[in-house]
Amino acid sequence: MNEHELRRAVAAVKNGRLSRRDFVQQMLAVGLTAPLAGMMLAQSGVAMAATQAFPYKPTKAGGGGPLKLLFWQAPTLLNPHFAIGIKDQEAARAFYEPLAGWDAEGNLVPVLATEIPSVANGTLAADGTSVVWKLKPGVRWHDGEPFTADDVIFNWQYATHPETSAVTIGDYKDIKAIDRIDDHTVRLVFAQPTPLWFTPFVGGRGTIIPKHLFGAYIGAKSREAPNNLKPVGTGAYLFVDFKPGDTVTARLNPDYHVPNRPHFDTLEIKGGGDAVSAARAVLQTGEFDYAWNLQVEDEILAKLESGGQGVVEIVPTGNLEFILLNATDPNIEVDGERASLKTRHPLFSDPAVREAVNLLIDRASIQKFIYGRGGIATPNCINNPERYRSPNMRFEFNVEKANQILETAGWKKGASGLREKDGKPLKLVFQTSTNGPRQKNQAIIKQAFQKAGIEVELKSIVASVFFSSDTANPDTAAHFYCDMEMYQMTMSSPEPQSFMSQYVSWEAASKANKWQGRNIARWQNEEYDDLYKALTRELDPVKRAALYIRLNDVVCAGRHVLPELNRPRISGIRKGLQTHSSGWDNDLWQLPNWYREA
The missing domain is CATH 3.90.76.10 (Dipeptide-binding Protein; Domain 1)
Structure with a gap:
């Protein structure tokens, strides 16, 4: 769509010949996101939609019994x-x-x-x-x-x-x-x-x-x-009780500001177990109404669905499963802090090592044999909306090429097959949360690393600890007291500006900010910082799209952040439950x- 056609479409909305919704659909078809389509209308004096009616059949609050998540x-x-x-x-x-x-x-x-x-x-x-x-x-x-x-x-x-x-x-x-x-x-x-x-x-x-x-x-x-x-x-819902790491319970709020809501009398958010048991409890047995974040092999999900109690819901998102390579040294303590920004990683400070590691991740096989519908192999940090997806990145699995890169960079194999350089062996600790697909993912990567002369110690941490905000626990993802780690980052808006802020230098996680900074890899790059600052000032949708692609390419080329899978939202829903899911907001x-x- 050229500029003349775009102006004609905006004029059609202003004259009432084209609905706002149809305009947004046209913009989506040519790659513009809905928020920016709305912004274009707003800048032209066309009001954005004020309300959205979601299908809702109950005629009064309550009466739905318990809702068990x-x-x-x-x-x-x-x-x-x-x-x-x-x-x-x-x-x-x-x-x-x-x-x-x-x-x-x-x-x-x-x-x-x-x-x-x-x-x-x-x-x-x-x-x-x-x-x-x-x-x-x-x-x-x-x-x-x-x-x-x-x-x-x-x-x-x-x-x-x-x-x-x-x-x-x-x-x-x-x-x-x-x-x-x-x-x-x-x-x-x-x-x-x-x-x-x-x-x-x-x-x-x-x-x-x-x-x-x-x-x-x-x-x-x-x-x-x-x-x-x-x-x-x-x-x-009104709070009743919370047992951290276990259960949240709540009851209907009789003074809720929307009439005839909510439908359910009580709410229970039960934690613990694993993703497979969660899927089984909804899809096969119907013991629960909703199972969140089903990181389960697709083959298993399909078998559980055949039980007939629930269905798998797949919602497209910009969520990313990725691997971080620590830019700092997790084994050296500086001023009472490990992985300090004052240190550099002894192995990953060599770009050849980072490049080899990237070549040793078999993304296609991880998708095919583990995630199926639940994970799409990708070389990009930004995968949706399509307008912001870079055409410049490629992924490749090549053990031979990785070996050549390491050999040329001076990382030589010893008698045991382990590579080392300047007295530093290529030994890594690779951590993630305790979860079946992630442990299988780790195993595939470890096998490839061994073929390249890299020794890997695999570490899995219970999810309630790994994703905790506990400032005293060294095993949280944010502390990152190891060499590599893997998890998923959620893109909470169809505009990925906030999502990409997790790579700017001023967001580096540290003791000073109680490890609340979003840049957990501690990667710092002046070009990236400058591009991000330019993005925050840019109003033109076309120029913003170009900046997103450049940001994606800079961070991916740095190889401290290794995209692996674009993760659609996978949930288990008991038959009959209506949820109005969105891939751009919370479940x-x-x-x-x-x-x-x-």
Whole structure:
């Protein structure tokens, strides 16, 4: 679609000859994301959709009995600002809500807001320097206190306070000020023109906690707040009990701000076990209603589906299973900190080693023999939306080529077959979470490494520990006290700007930020940082797409981040359960609208 055709399409929407939805579909067909299509309309004076109706048949709140969710990676805390692992973010979403969320097509849907801002309704500056959010009146926190503009302002202050060490800081740091217009209206003023004005307070990372309960715990005391484990939100369910690493229980909120919701009387989020047992409990036995994040071999899922109690739901996403190569030395302690930014990794500081490791990952076989529908082999960090997918990257599995690269770089094999250089043997510790497919994935990689003269010690850590935000536990993914690690990173918006912030140098995880920084590999690259800064200022959709591709290529070429699989969202759903799933938001983003058909 050329510029003339684009303008004609926008004009058709303004004249009523083309619906906004059809316009967005046309833009998706030519590779433009739904949010940016909406932004183009807004900049042309066309209002964005204010509401979205989801199918919902119940005519009253309650009556649905218990809703039982199985999260085999058990949540360990319930404060969304500290949720490193997705399982913690999901559990927090059962109680806390954002101003808006993302539907399956990448459209914004109001939650605690009355409408989506736009130029047409006077709430969005055309240059992205400010946005006004109108808050839904009559919303109350679970303890009866009113939800107001003060809560929105507080969450910005809380997340950006350096001593709070919130994982959400990157979503709020570009806000220069928030003006309180009245009890139910706020204006966000950005430090510079901001293309992604819809990042703060939106989606899974944008849920809002109450000022009156967390105000005394902003900054250094943030981890001491009792409500980190006892959420008081605005959501459809009231907190009952939480056993970290085990179970969250809740009951229907009779004062929920949406009529006739929720359908279920009680909610249970059960943690523990493994992904296979979780799949069995929904697909085969029907003991649970929903099984989250089914990292199970596709062959097993197909067999369990034949049990007839549930079905596998596959939702496209931008989620990435990847391997990180530590840029720092995990075995040397500097000022009381291992993997310090003041050190360099003794092996991966050699680009030849990183290049060889990349060639020794058999992505195609890992997809074929382990993940099937649940993982698509990829060389890219950004895989969806397609407009942002780089055509420049390729993956290759080549043991012979890896051996040649190492040999040329001076890594020689000894009598045992192990390579070494300057007295340093090629020995690595490779960790991930305890999970069947991931252990098989590790085994395939180890076998290839051995053929290249690299010795690998495999380490698996129970998921509730590996994805924990425990600052004292050295086995968390964020501490990264080993040479290599593997996990999945979720892309929580159809715009991957926040997703790509996990590679900027100022997000490096460290003791100083309580290991809350998103750059866990500690990889630092000045070119990448400059490109990312340019992205945050760029408003033109075409130029943004080009910047995304360049960012992808720089980080992938650095070989400290090795993309492996694009992971669609795989869930188990008991037959009759309606969930309105989206690949761009939490699994539980529409929990108030879940219901069971008879």
